[in-house]
Amino acid sequence: MDVSIDSYRDLVGDQVVEDVAEKAAPLSEKHILHINSTYQGGGVAELLSSLVLLMNDLGIDTGWRILHGNSDFFVITKKFHNALQGAGLNLTDRKKKIYERVNENFSKFTHIDHDLVVVHDPQPLPLIHFYEKKQPWLWRLHIDLSHPSKTGRRLFEYMNSFISCYDRMIVSMDAYRQDVNTLQKIIMPSIDPFSNKNKYLRQSEVEKILSKAGIDSDKPIITQVSRFDKFKDPEGVIKVYKNVRKKTDCRLVLIGGMAMDDPESERLYKRILRQYGEDEDIFIYSATNDVLVNALQRQSACVIQKSLREGFALTVSEALWKGTPVVASNVGGIPAQVVDGKNGYLVGPRQYKKCADRIVKILEDEKRASKMGEYGREHVKKNFLMTRQLSDYLDLFNSLLKA
Numbered sequence: 001m002d003v004s005i006d007s008y009r010d011l012v013g014d015q016v017v018e019d020v021a022e023k024a025a026p027l028s029e030k031h032i033l034h035i036n037s038t039y040q041g042g043g044v045a046e047l048l049s050s051l052v053l054l055m056n057d058l059g060i061d062t063g064w065r066i067l068h069g070n071s072d073f074f075v076i077t078k079k080f081h082n083a084l085q086g087a088g089l090n091l092t093d094r095k096k097k098i099y100e101r102v103n104e105n106f107s108k109f110t111h112i113d114h115d116l117v118v119v120h121d122p123q124p125l126p127l128i129h130f131y132e133k134k135q136p137w138l139w140r141l142h143i144d145l146s147h148p149s150k151t152g153r154r155l156f157e158y159m160n161s162f163i164s165c166y167d168r169m170i171v172s173m174d175a176y177r178q179d180v181n182t183l184q185k186i187i188m189p190s191i192d193p194f195s196n197k198n199k200y201l202r203q204s205e206v207e208k209i210l211s212k213a214g215i216d217s218d219k220p221i222i223t224q225v226s227r228f229d230k231f232k233d234p235e236g237v238i239k240v241y242k243n244v245r246k247k248t249d250c251r252l253v254l255i256g257g258m259a260m261d262d263p264e265s266e267r268l269y270k271r272i273l274r275q276y277g278e279d280e281d282i283f284i285y286s287a288t289n290d291v292l293v294n295a296l297q298r299q300s301a302c303v304i305q306k307s308l309r310e311g312f313a314l315t316v317s318e319a320l321w322k323g324t325p326v327v328a329s330n331v332g333g334i335p336a337q338v339v340d341g342k343n344g345y346l347v348g349p350r351q352y353k354k355c356a357d358r359i360v361k362i363l364e365d366e367k368r369a370s371k372m373g374e375y376g377r378e379h380v381k382k383n384f385l386m387t388r389q390l391s392d393y394l395d396l397f398n399s400l401l402k403a
């Protein structure tokens with residue numbers, strides 16, 4: 001994949017590209033490091049794959065390292081993730097010990113002499129404790145912090161012993177701000193229009209990809225693309241689909257690759273497959289297949305994102321970019337992307353019937369759907385392409401590294 005800032009000229013215009021290049025110029029001698037815990041699966045890996053290459057293309061020497069966890073560690077950090085988004089947690093000393101020890105071990109074989117470090121999500125957060133801090137460190141949290149559980153709040157207090165060592169905490173939405181001493185900054189994620197996931201595909205290619213995956217296009221398709229995670233509510237999507245099917249014939253595709261740092265997804269995937277795998281109109285797919293996701297987001301009459309909690313949901317911008325209307329829960333980063341009635345519909349996370357009704361409305365009115373599609377693409381073009389996110393990061397790096 002050829003990633004270059006110049007390819008954005010035709011999409012966003014010369015001025016935007018020039019502005020980004022101007023912001024990158026003072027950073028050309030700098031060495032920046034991103035650290036997260038997986039190179040594949042989920043939104044963070046998706047973002048970094050493009051962002052890191054673009055930063056290098058702009059002349060900023062930018063690296064990306066992956067924390068080496070073990071299965072106990074990832075079970076614990078997924079529990080942390082869930083608690084921050086509202087689930088209960090038994091925060092024991094054993095969990096803290098494993099969490100910190102994996103970070104300590106990683107620090108021993110990860111030498112950091114960069115000018116600035118960006119740490120993504122809770123997994124590598126404690127790393128900062130194991131270095132003599134010589135440069136700005138930023139902690140970038142990608143999850144929905146608006147409704148932590150009681151124990152989630154306690155967990156956050158514990159995490160704050162690490163967060164307080166950072167120069168900034170970056171979150172995706174204003175509603176995720178916390179009462180901490182560390183300065184906070186909002187940066188919304190964005191998508192790469194040139195990746196295999198989002199690049200233009202001809203209709204004939206779309207059909208070929210879907211047929212190869214065994215998905216017939218003889219009926220309208222509705223799709224949710226998401227890791228199998230309870231907060232993405234895949235079982236709720238099936239409930240919605242059953243309501244939609246009472247009114248109009250269509251197929252449902254649930255596609256959800258596994259993220260390496262998410263040990264729960266396989267269990268949920270298998271349970272859903274056992275329960276619904278026999279229904280010939282429900283297609284449950286688990287694999288990492290970017291062009292299949294691309295083809296599905298293009299071919300679907302409507303994309304669903306029925307999350308109960310949601311850090312941002314790149315999947316929403318991905319679908320809107322392809323001119324597909326999105327019916328989604330009014331949670332987390334979704335309302336920044338879905339403008340109710342304009343490029344899709346927003347519903348409450350437990351409003352299964354309303355969700356179904358909105359989908360039917362789109363399926364039954366092609367003209368409305370196509371108008372929504374046009375609006376959606378423009379909305380993403382203005383707000384959720386990589387150039388905007390890059391520009392936000394560069395502003396922050398410049399403010400921290402100015403001589």
Ligand code: UDP
Pocket residue numbers: 041042043044046197225226227255256257258287288289290293311312313314315316318
């Ligand atoms: N994704 C994918 N295949 C799947 C499921 C998800 O490629 O089967 C991608 C999806 O297209 C998106 C990312 O994983 O780019 C998920 O990011 P999002 O912000 O929606 O959610 P997260 O997983 O980070 O909670």
